[in-house]
Amino acid sequence: MKHKYDTIVIGGGPAGLASAIKATKLGLKTLIIEKTERLGGIPLQCIHEGFGVIYFKQNLTGPEFSYKLIKEVDRLSIDYITSGYVSEINILSDEAKQVKVISPKGYQVFETKTLIYAAGAREKTLHEINVVGDRVSGIFTAGEAQALMDIYGVMPGREVVIIGSGDVGLILTRRLILEKAKVKAVIEAMPYPGGLVRNIVQCLKDFDVPLLLGHVVKEIRGRKRVEKVVVEKVDENLKPLGESFSITCDTVIISAGLLPHVRMLRELGVKMDPLTRGPIVNDFFETSIRGVFVAGNALIVNDLVDYVVEQGENAAEGAYSLITKKYVRQQNIPVLFDDNIRFVVPQRITKTSDVVFYLRVKRPMKDVKIIFEEIDKVFVFSKARPSEMIRVKIKKKDLGDIKDKLHVRLYSDASPQT
Secondary structure, X not given: OEEEEEEEEEOOXXXXXXXXXXXXXXXXXXXXXXXXXXXXXXXXXXXXXXXOOOOOOOOEEHHHHHHHHHHHHHHOOOEEEOOOEEEEEEEEEOOEXXXXXXXXXXXXXXXXXXXXXXXXXXXXXXXXXXXXXXXXXXXEEHHHHHHHHHOOOOOOOOEEEEEOOOHHHHHHHHHHHHOOOEEEEEEEOOOOOOOOHHHHHHHHHHHOOOEEEOEEEEEEEEOOEEEEEEEEEEOOXXXXXXXXXXXXXXXXXXXXXXXXXXXXXXXXXXXXXXOOOOEOOOOOOEOOOOXXXXXXXXXXXXXXXXXXXXXXXXXXXXXXXHHOOOOOOOOOEEEEEOOOEXXXXXXXXXXXXXXXXXXXXXXXXXXXXXXXXXXXXXXXXXXXXXXXXXXXXXXXXXXXXXXXXXXXXEEEOOEOOO
């Protein structure tokens, strides 16, 4: 028996929940499929504050943020499946997709007019950051260590070295110290931190934790458990400078960044952006396959959960516009950008809606001007950092002069003009 929906949302984290809530409020029959035992996603293991300041206008913990969304899902009586493994997705036509799911309810086949993919991101592994050494216990990703502490009440270790200065690792540093562990150093390969400034200050500087910029962990050594790491100094191109030293520890935590979890989209043939490692989308967050939308960290790795839910809502509006024929993909205008910009999303625009652009710079800069050349729109920022997403919104009425491309240029006192 096939169950039919207007949209199926894959992923029950903030992006997926926001998508489903918005789609339902727009009148679409919606189903959420979540692979874990409960809705809510990663924020359930983030007991620190800082969630929802923009979206809910409240400073919430991760669980509080997710539970607000879950409560709305329940109020709207949105269908959902937990512990659901999506075994297959088939594109039947532009108007029909098939999703096969295995769950405690058994094997089920669903048909949907649109699909919103919100499966989040995955953490980089030790192998992906080229660290060699002994195969010992005491090595965790930041997410694993966070789950151990905040969900299961288990300390991952007592003398810790953290590889990478991403936000999860920074917040985990503070959490470990509050539980009486000693974080001996945070090791960052780049010459600048990878996390938000507020987290550098509140989680490292406030606790006098050394941040070693321009360093990499070369080896992990130990017998049964981690005993030390070998650290090497590198230049701005990550080439070794021949200076190395050891730090004794019993635990190594990897916080080297996230990657969009897009395996199923790749299998469908969705076109990917090598810069974001996520799908190429238009201003409706629709991928290269008609009726398949994406949102949240499966699209781009976001700093703020507020951006994640915004993208989820925009994807739902895209699905609604497609189903109701309010949006017809007539134009596919490419968005180009300068070399000193790391990426811009969306990568295509249709000129049929307001557009929220998300972008990152390649290196820290001051007195930045971002210019959307064809429409002569200028946005000014006193500072721009690779770790902090830049978000700008352009109204539909301002897109009228664009013909065959939109070029985003960046000027800065700390960057040569192009």
